[in-house]
Amino acid sequence: MEKRFRVWTYKEGEPPLFHKGPMADIYCIEGHLIDELESGNSPFSVRHPDEALAFFLPVSILNIIVFVYRPYTNFFRSRLQNVVKDYIDTVSTKYPYWNRSSGADHFLVSCHDWAPDVSAAHPDLYKHFIRVLCNANSSEGFKPSEGCREASYNRSIFAFFAGGAHGYVRKQLFSFWKGKADEIQVHEYLPKPLNYAQLMHQSKFCLCPSGHEVASPRVVESIVFSKFSVHIPVAKIPQLKKILQGISEDEYTEMQKQVLQVQRHFSLNRPAKPYDILHMVMHSVWLRRLNRRLPPLHNA
Incomplete structure (x- = not known):
């Protein structure tokens, strides 16, 4: 090329x-x-x-x-x-x-x-x-693939998201998890003086819900900051914590290795x-x- x-x-x-x-x-x-x-x-x-x-x-x-x-x-x-x-x-x-x-x-x-x-x-x-x-909206000519939630290893925060209440998926996430659990930090907008990039670095799972569109720049951010991805259907947002806690350390480590292979493509x-x-x-x-x-x- x-x-x-x-x-x-x-x-x-x-x-x-x-x-x-x-x-x-x-x-x-x-x-x-x-x-x-x-x-x-x-x-x-x-x-x-x-x-x-x-x-x-x-x-x-x-x-x-x-x-x-x-x-x-x-x-x-x-x-x-x-x-x-x-x-x-x-x-x-x-x-x-x-x-x-x-x-x-x-x-x-x-x-x-x-x-x-x-x-x-x-x-x-x-x-x-x-x-x-x-953009990953099939109505606009894109062939869909699985959405993802990004994650990494040895982080002090279990799961994190901060962003506007744009679209159905984020509203579902907020309704079940905003302010509901210390382990899962979901913010509509990040309060000062908290640092967005620093919190992503510290998070084991960085949540990437779609907004007005199916795609989100957080997917790229999370791959850069993190190691692997897990798909969680919208209907299972209420079970988010249980699903993430159910991932074994062996599976977690293997997924880290796989995404590390493509991480440079997002740098x-x-x-x-x-x-x-x-x-x-x-x-x-x-x-x-x-x-x-x-x-x-x-x-x-």
Whole structure:
């Protein structure tokens, strides 16, 4: 992949909506990838579009939300959708690359849970487009796999979660466990001066319930801080403590070893290193590009 896969980033647009994203946020992957590809140090970047096998739209979904929607006047996604559509209209008018492939060799990266909605208003426009999202909603085209609760070894806190009451699963978790047991620390938002990362480090089990979307950045955080995962169905949230206590030390140790093998794929390095999270994002785009035949060209 490193020898062959090359990406060209469109230059149109001005920060902060384009060419700039969060660098120290739970949704910071989009910012770091934008910066990585535009820094001039990435082995995947090329200076001329004719050298590229894929084309990157340097759009920051999170910055659109921060700078366009705040203070929040409404939650309609049309503004977000129009910003991205207008950007595509601009680059597809100026360059031949989007139109010659119907967007099949173009991609956008975002971790925010609003990102899947970008294509909702114009499905034909995004029919072939590559979306790299932290999203596992089957209604939005993702093939589901098991959710998880992350864990690690020799921690002083048995189970921990802190976050907003977004979605059905978290409300179920709060109703059964918020403030109910010292061994299972469930907070709607973490009270000061407690430190979120420190508590995750100290926790044997880091709970990762889905919010508005099936995915959660806590899964990645927990893999980085922790060692293994256990799936607990929503219907069994009341039995959460009993299920986790029932895991044997042998099973616990074996699962630690398994996740340690993939932990490096969730580590963020700058500059990026082979097999880290930025390289795995590029690998996903590379595979998608290899496995997708470009639509035939149409005569103007």
